[in-house]
Amino acid sequence: MKTFTYTQMRSELSDILELMRAGDSVRITQKNKPDILLGNIVTNTAIETLKRQLEESPTEIIKRALEESPDEFTKALLHTQTKHAAIIKKLEDK
Structure with missing residues (x-):
């Protein structure tokens, strides 16, 4: 400020x-x-964008994230896979 x-x-x-x-x-x-x-206020356009994003399915959100910044998404995915590898392995074995 x-x-x-x-x-x-x-x-x-x-x-x-x-x-x-x-x-x-x-x-x-x-x-x-x-x-x-x-301070800057949230505009109606920003509110509409948030509403639209909340209505998106998880698959659509992932696709958009990949399109917007594939490197960031890949890093986050790798981190999650590494951190939760044991749980992912148990789920795959079922």
Whole structure:
């Protein structure tokens, strides 16, 4: 979180708005007054995206993860397989 004085806010409003668009929060101070905290809010678009993701099946989520970042997914899969190898082996034997 970055802090700006009221005077700075007035002169640097465009830069402050860009920070907030990037997801940062800011604190505005003014002499003899309580500080004001400003932050980016979750938009309707983000909410709709989350709802859509919650409706996806696990298979769809895995496919999307592979498409978006195959290296990260492969590392996570390998870690899980290594960590739970004994359990996976017992399940395969059944």
